[in-house]
Amino acid sequence: MPLDSANVDTDQIIPKQFLKRIERTGFGEFLFFDWRFNDDGSPNDSFILNKNEYKGSKILLAQDNFGCGSSREHAPWALRDYGFKVIISTSFADIFYNNSFKNGILPIIVDSKLLNNFFKFSISDSSYELYIDLDNQKIKDLNNEYYFELDPFRKKCLLEGLDDIALTMIHSDKIDTFEKQYFRST
Amino acid sequence: MGKKTIFDKIWDKHLVHEEEGKPTLLYIDLHLIHEVTSPQAFEGLRESKRIVRKPNLTFATMDHNVPTLNRHNIDDPISAQQIDTLVKNCEQFGIKLFDLNSPYQGIVHVIGPEQGLTKPGMTIVCGDSHTSTHGAFGSLAFGIGTSEVEHVLATQCLWQVKPKTFEVKVDGKRPKGVTAKDIILSIIGDIGTAGATGHVIEYRGEAISSLSMEQRMTICNMSIEGGARAGMISPDEITFEYLRNKPNMENIDNEIIEWKKLKSDNEAVFDRSLKLDASKMSPQVSWGTSPGMVSGINNKIPNPKNIEDPVKRKSVEDALIYMGIKADMSITDIKLDTVFIGSCTNSRIEDLVAASKIFKGNKVADNINAIVVPGSQLVKYQAEKLGLDKIFKDAGCEWRESGCSMCLAMNPDKLSPGERCASTSNRNFEGRQGKGGRTHLVSPIMAAAAAINGRFIDVREYDIDWEDY
Ligand code: SF4
Numbered sequence: 001m002p003l004d005s006a007n008v009d010t011d012q013i014i015p016k017q018f019l020k021r022i023e024r025t026g027f028g029e030f031l032f033f034d035w036r037f038n039d040d041g042s043p044n045d046s047f048i049l050n051k052n053e054y055k056g057s058k059i060l061l062a063q064d065n066f067g068c069g070s071s072r073e074h075a076p077w078a079l080r081d082y083g084f085k086v087i088i089s090t091s092f093a094d095i096f097y098n099n100s101f102k103n104g105i106l107p108i109i110v111d112s113k114l115l116n117n118f119f120k121f122s123i124s125d126s127s128y129e130l131y132i133d134l135d136n137q138k139i140k141d142l143n144n145e146y147y148f149e150l151d152p153f154r155k156k157c158l159l160e161g162l163d164d165i166a167l168t169m170i171h172s173d174k175i176d177t178f179e180k181q182y183f184r185s186t
Numbered sequence: 187m188g189k190k191t192i193f194d195k196i197w198d199k200h201l202v203h204e205e206e207g208k209p210t211l212l213y214i215d216l217h218l219i220h221e222v223t224s225p226q227a228f229e230g231l232r233e234s235k236r237i238v239r240k241p242n243l244t245f246a247t248m249d250h251n252v253p254t255l256n257r258h259n260i261d262d263p264i265s266a267q268q269i270d271t272l273v274k275n276c277e278q279f280g281i282k283l284f285d286l287n288s289p290y291q292g293i294v295h296v297i298g299p300e301q302g303l304t305k306p307g308m309t310i311v312c313g314d315s316h317t318s319t320h321g322a323f324g325s326l327a328f329g330i331g332t333s334e335v336e337h338v339l340a341t342q343c344l345w346q347v348k349p350k351t352f353e354v355k356v357d358g359k360r361p362k363g364v365t366a367k368d369i370i371l372s373i374i375g376d377i378g379t380a381g382a383t384g385h386v387i388e389y390r391g392e393a394i395s396s397l398s399m400e401q402r403m404t405i406c407n408m409s410i411e412g413g414a415r416a417g418m419i420s421p422d423e424i425t426f427e428y429l430r431n432k433p434n435m436e437n438i439d440n441e442i443i444e445w446k447k448l449k450s451d452n453e454a455v456f457d458r459s460l461k462l463d464a465s466k467m468s469p470q471v472s473w474g475t476s477p478g479m480v481s482g483i484n485n486k487i488p489n490p491k492n493i494e495d496p497v498k499r500k501s502v503e504d505a506l507i508y509m510g511i512k513a514d515m516s517i518t519d520i521k522l523d524t525v526f527i528g529s530c531t532n533s534r535i536e537d538l539v540a541a542s543k544i545f546k547g548n549k550v551a552d553n554i555n556a557i558v559v560p561g562s563q564l565v566k567y568q569a570e571k572l573g574l575d576k577i578f579k580d581a582g583c584e585w586r587e588s589g590c591s592m593c594l595a596m597n598p599d600k601l602s603p604g605e606r607c608a609s610t611s612n613r614n615f616e617g618r619q620g621k622g623g624r625t626h627l628v629s630p631i632m633a634a635a636a637a638i639n640g641r642f643i644d645v646r647e648y649d650i651d652w653e654d655y
Contacts, residue, residue, distance in 0.1 A: 006501050007379055007476050011615045016596045020264040022225035022271050034617050063497055065380035068413065069615060071315040072223065073331035091380055094415050095315060099331035153208045164333065165236065168341045171203050171211060175343055178202045178213055
């Protein structure tokens, strides 16, 4: 689904009135709420998310600096709950980028020429599809494939669904040693 | 040796574990939490039967949801639930909480420094992007997501990919009426909202080192608006002096010896550098829907026709439509409905003193609804001791209890659709202050002058004693 705006901030991805929940799920229905619904609560038909031809998309195309603003992890929760698994853009805000991986969403950075092509194809032909091959780090369409960079550690975590905390606990003795030293010297 | 930036020094000191090709495990000295981004983290701990590793290194406050009128009466049941949940979580896990009854409650980034929790050389995190504020003390402070909040609670550590360094040097003497807010807005206007993505900024230069601590916090606070991971300023005598009268400073003289080492070495190399001249800056006003869309008070709104890049042109066009203003219009012709002085960017005592100087003896324009919200209960107390509340009220402003208030409108303070606000907060995103609300970011003195005139005006027209502000 091509979302043709730059600097989409987390306030747009999920407006603050939905941050009050104390659960981690159920945010999908609030995704892009202010753009998606009119003031009377009816769907805003001109917003891309409401267009039938893009229903069920799992890949979001976004312009530069996606996810800027607040650190709310509710943003990737909402994208994940709605069904997006991959976001392709020229750049992401740091905290959002981090938060995405922690929730099984893959943010892919591509150059602007390639991104513009994806936008062009998917706007002119809504049946245009992309496939992501995480193992080989490739974005594929019917005719071509494009390699993308990905930190090997993050890739491993995504593929194996590793729990960060468990991973850190492996190093517990190192934390113990560090603390002993550290609190003696300060 | 002798080639490290202050960032490198702090990073190296907190290294717990490092492996080629992986993020680094960093030790966290101070973890601040609030009611919005912590409930799911505690829930996660409970589900996996984990404990908080160092409860005495985490501190909690409630700020985002707190009503600034009648604070003990939270009408919205879901807000009340978040606040209750925080109380219960802190009790269960043994975390110190500054709750609504505490005389020290306030916005998380205001109370950290106020309570002497924030110190030079520390690593500080909080589930809030404006954690960068604490970098003003020469600490490495950054915002994290809820999964990371849980991770810090459980392990007191965090996996981090080492960011790059970015030197922003602001030389020259700042003209009167040009505040820290104007400097940081100018910087963001220059580099853009993604200009510092992946970097930690070190602010240096005469125009920075001559700032008070509170003004330095305003600068570092908005680092995130330039996309930076964090922003920091080397600690110096001004920092030490500020910290001397704070709580928890028993050993300060010994600590100062260590803190003095927290300087970037002369030969240190930054990944990027930018130089700006403060003497050429003017009071800033944001006109669009991202903090990079700013301009000097005496300039005109840009015309999308003159922008070549199609993506940029479209975002300016969209912003003008949302903001309900026209290309080429003078900033001083923008009429306002509301003025908000507050938020973790500009709600400290110096901000309020400065705003009060403009308000003194003047009246808020008839068309304006102005509210002043201190950043903490302690700031409120200080302001009232100085009689500032009276100046604000005499001018026709509302004087409130502390909290995030209209900065993000999770509480009852919000704009209605189409309402236009001059705000001392940090974000002018669509709907940030309420759906359809229109936000212009300015300094506290510019906000005060706008309140009196009902529109933006160059605050330098006021003949006040500017002192250090
Ligand atoms: S005042 Fe605004 S920016 Fe600061 S912590 Fe509160 S909501 Fe966030």
